[in-house]
Amino acid sequence: MQMPKPNAEILARKAEIVARLRQVLPASAVIDDPFETKAYECDALSAYRCPPLAVVLPASTEETAAVLQACHSMGVPVVPRGSGTSLAGGALPTEDSVILGVARLTQVLETDYKNRFITVQAGRTNLSVTGAVETNGFFYAPDPSSQLACAIAGNIAMNSGGAHCLKYGVTTNNLLGVKMVTMGGEIIEIGGAHLDAAGYDLLGLICGSEGQLGVVTEATLRILAKPEGARPVLIGFDSNEVAGACVADIIRAGVLPVAIEFMDRPVIRAAEKFTHAGYPDVEALLIIEVEGSEAEIAEQLGKITKIARRHNPVELRESQSAEESANIWKGRKAAFGAMGQINDYMCLDGTIPVSKLPETLRGITALSKQYGLDVGNVFHAGDGNMHPLILYDANKPGDLEKCEDMGADILKLCVEVGGCLTGEHGVGVEKRELMHSQFGTDDLDIQMAVKDVFDPKWLLNPAKVFPLDASEGRRQ
Amino acid sequence: MTPTSEAELGEMIASAKAPFEIIGGGTRQIGSTEGAPLHTSGLSGIRLYEPEALTLVAQAGTPLAEIESLLAENNQRLPFEPYDLRALQGTTGTPTIGGVVATNASGPRRIQAGACRDSLIGVRFVDGLGRIIKNGGRVMKNVTGYDLVKLLAGSHGTLGVLTEVSFKLLPAPQATATVLVQEAAATSAATMAKAMASPYDVSGAAHVGGVTALRVEGLEGSVAYRGKALASLLGGEVGLFDWVAQRDVQAFAGREGDVWRISVKPSDGPTTAEALRKLGAQDVVFDWAGGLLWMLAPKGTILRPAITAGHATLIRGEGQTFQPEPAPIATLSAALRQKFDPRALLNPKRMG
Structure with a gap:
């Protein structure tokens, strides 16, 4: 992953820029000590790091306006940051940028x-x-x-x-x-x-x-x-295809659960080992949650389990208590952490039409073999939002690059079957260069024209979302 | 002109020297326009329907009725309950799905299932330079690039000519029940707020002619339960209510005067209606738990001064159709329009 070369002229003016920031903000709201700015060098996509020129933490809309105006007049790029949990590198700084954190705006x-x-x-x-x-x-x-x-x-x-x-x-x-x-x-x-x-x-x-x-x-x-209550059911199958067909039949029958989560065997095993949630050792596991009064929950779960039984589940467990519900969710909620215990991993979030699920899972398995890296799949099955977790070893030279290449191939596969690169994490820097595979030149140009309207000088988070070659002329 | 393909439409616009008036079915005439008529009826047909994925993709000129009947056969529907303006405006013609999107037409279920813009997951359109653009897609979760889908919804054909639209759908309910409360408009907002704050998942909250109506939809047992619970909570009774008449504001059809559609904070509904009455408005239909007011007023009545927060659109009548926006928003909107249609070819007189 490339980032644009920092502007040497801005780096040379660091002292002057920081002094100006201190004029418009209280002293405690401007950080330029290299030990302290290091805390802002990455977000949750921690493979990429770069300390910013400075960090500002305004405590009001007016302070935010003052600091943006100052950076605008000095021609300094600004990277906004929420809590830094982006999985796509949305808050990754460049060396010549000021991080604008909203952490003090909590009222x-x-x-x-x-x-x-x-x-x-x-x-x-x-x-x-x-x-x-x-x-x-x-x-x-x-x-x-x-x-x-x-x-x-x-x-x-x-x-x-x-x-x-x-x-x-x-x-x-x-x-x-x-x-x-x-x-x-x-x-x-x-x-x-x-x-x-x-x-x-x-x-x-x-x-x-x-x-x-x-x-x-x-x-x-x-x-x-808030609904009166909610309850999940856990259903295990011996094939991904059958689990996918079960989801399609449930939706077709006119029941709309609030959540349909899907996990495959590698994730089920890791989650079970980590949380002891009592998951069966099966090929595919669905967690389906419905809401309402006791009677309404029973009515919906009755329909769902009737459909599920037609697909010969290996296991079908309706929660009978709040404790059991928590247990069913525990493994799913800890799935990423559990995978992280085994290995370093990269989490993707391409979305596919749910009808293409078996085909996409087969494609991911083939890529896993081709690259020699293991993959676990967790996803929101009702809406087709996949979360393949590619396992790699950060200490092994070349493994990260191999993982990135494989990730790119998986996302291209999602686009090919009619889906998209990212369902909920965002493009950030991670999927920036892949945008060409989903969009044509004109599709990207009109999106960048929108940025031209709001930020004509392209100073706000400029090196994100759009492929660097596409945005080069606009970033100057 | 009636292009029969996206490519033909693109060439038509790229080589155009004079503006177009873009027409779907011509049944939603909101605001003035000028230019050579450009009909989308040649771009018709359902491209993809996957009931198990709750998705539908159709060309923009597809008749709404064709889509609704296919969905009904499969016990599904468009979630946002698009209204039909033919009776209200006295228009004839065949409503198209592109017209629904261009006007972001959303009915009573907007308070529960969202507006048209919330169900719209993808668009293809031709911009003012004749370029064919796509945004979004056919999957219901997609944050890849900027969301121009929302921007195009409700842009009244001023940013591009829609050629294809994609939606997420919902199952049609097995059952529906409506709870009726006889009361004055003044107290209706409180009743509707109470219903909306209940866990009973209300999918319609209206007040018209001295009756407040609250709708619940879903599986049979669930609807029976929630209807009863809501009636007991509000001191009302389960009864009959014509939600199609409510959606299409049939109460004002055939009556003389201007018709306004006004969006406000729900609790401001009754007081706003009262203030508008003082300015000359004759009748009101409340929807969206008090947040939407359809007002009937004598021709030429000036109503906007009474709207302090929110916005008013003149749906039937002569005058300024769209609510003027604060300067910074108006400037951004004008600049966006300039980017999408630099030669001012698309519905040039519409929207500001």
Whole structure:
């Protein structure tokens, strides 16, 4: 993975740039000590690291505007950062950039149960949004696995999903409004407590723009009434194809569970070893969760298990208690950590049409053999969002490169069968050069023209999303 | 002009010297326009339907009825309940799926299942330079590149001519029940808020003619349970309500006057309606738990001064159709439009 060469002229002006940042922000909000900036050298895609020129931590929208205006006038690139949990390198700095962290923006500004929304500062973590409203019987629906740590700012930048989006949608479907600062330092408000836009849907455009169009400092989020209850069922099969066919039949029958999770044998074994959740040793495992009152749960699970039994499951276990439910989910939630115990791994998140599942899994198995690297598959089966985990050894020279090549081939396969490169993690730097395989020149050009409108000098997170050769002329 | 392929449309626009008025079925006439009529009816047909993947891809000129009947045969549906403006506007013609997307037409279920823009997962379109562009795709989770799908939804044909649209679908419910509460408009917002704060997954919350109506949909046993629970929570009764009439605002069909569609914070609904009445509005239909007001007013009545937060669109009548936006938003929108259609060829008089 290449990053553009840092601008030597900016590096030479470091002292002057930091002095200017200290003029517009309190002293404690500007970090330039190399020992301290090292903490910001990477996000959760930790294979790539580069300490930034400096880090700023504004405590208000106005401070954010002041610092962006200063960087804009000095021509210094800015990389926004939520909690740094991006798996795609969305918050990876360059040597000549200033990291703008929203970690000090954590306040709840307004909760309105009558109108079912909450307005928060964008550095607040995903789970603590639900934490702020759950005693009143509400929750915030998008639930990325990193929800304990990840910030709403990053969720909006990447349009984060989660396990329950089959029913509740992803971030863009739950976002009502933002306050945002453009690279030029202008504060703009989009959307609010009412639904839909008067004109163009700029909110939909901002969500998922990977911090390239503006820095979101406040967000108004839709909150929902908590269901009366939820219960999962665990179903094991002796083939991936049969598990896939079972999912298709459930959806075809008109039942819409809130989550359908799929794990294959390597992941089941790792998760079982790690958590002792009691998973059977099978080829494929489904965890299907439904919501509602006791009677409603029974009605839905009745239909689901009836369909599942037609496919001769090796195991079918309906949860009978809260403890059992937690146990069923425990292995799935710990799956990534469990795989991490075995090896270094790279996690991809291409999405495929669910009808192409068996074919894609066969293709991944073939690639695994070809490259000589093991793969485990965990994914959101209801919506086709795959999560192949490629295992490699970071200490073995050449293994990371081999893993990256194999990852690229898997993602190209996802595109070939009618899917896309990334379902919920974002492009960042990781999938940037693969964008050519999904988009033509004009498709990319019109997206970059959108950035031209919001950030004409291409100073905000410039080396992300678009292939470097495609964006070169615009980045100067 | 009626192009029959995306490539033909691309060439037509690339070589054009004068503007076009883009027409699907011509049944959603919102705002003025000028230019040579450009019909999308030659770009018709369902390209892909995978019921087990809950996805459908259709060319933009496909009649909405063709899509809805195919989905109904398979016990599925478009989640967002698109409204039909023919009765309200007195238009004739065949509504197309492209027109639904271009106007982001979303009915009562918007409060539960989202708007058209939330179900739309992919678009193909021809921009103002004649370039064929794709964005999104046919999978329901996709964050690859910028989301131009949302931008195109509701852009009224000003950013590109849609050629193909993809949707995620929902199963059609086995059963539906509506709880009715007889009450005045003033108290309806509180009733609807109470219903929406319940765990009963309300999929429609309307108030019209002294009746508040709350809808639940789903499996039979579940609907029976939730209907009963909701009736007891709100002090209402399970009864009959015409959700198609509600969706299409049939209450105003054939009546003289301007028709406005106004989006506000739900709890502001009744007070906004009252303020609009003082400015001359004659009648109101509430939807979206109070957050959507359809207002009937004598021709030429100025209503926007009473809307402090939210926006109003003039659906029927002469005047400024779209809500003027704050300067920074208007500037960004105008600049985006310039990028997508630098020669101002596509519906030039529409939207601002």
